[in-house]
Amino acid sequence: MANIVTHTHQGASLGARLSQIWAGLRDAWVKRGAFNRTYGELSRLSDRELADIGLRRCDLGEVVTHHIYGR
Numbered sequence: 869m870a871n872i873v874t875h876t877h878q879g880a881s882l883g884a885r886l887s888q889i890w891a892g893l894r895d896a897w898v899k900r901g902a903f904n905r906t907y908g909e910l911s912r913l914s915d916r917e918l919a920d921i922g923l924r925r926c927d928l929g930e931v932v933t934h935h936i937y938g939r
Contacts, residue, residue, distance in 0.1 A: 903932055906932050906936065910923070910928050
């Protein structure tokens with residue numbers, strides 16, 4: 869016995885898709901700005917100040933990435 873499956877695609881309109889793309893770009897822009905500010909502020913701390921808050925200079929990129937992007 870054969871089965872026939874028919875899928876119809878009624879995707880989002882072009883305007884909605886462009887809006888989603890724009891929202892994604894804006895979100896990426898905002899997160900990148902937050903990353904740069906946070907990394908910059910932490911990198912200006914002395915090694916002693918970083919140690920006081922439990923960070924090493926070599927871990928800044930990973931810590932900031934996790935904080936901003938959650939990965």
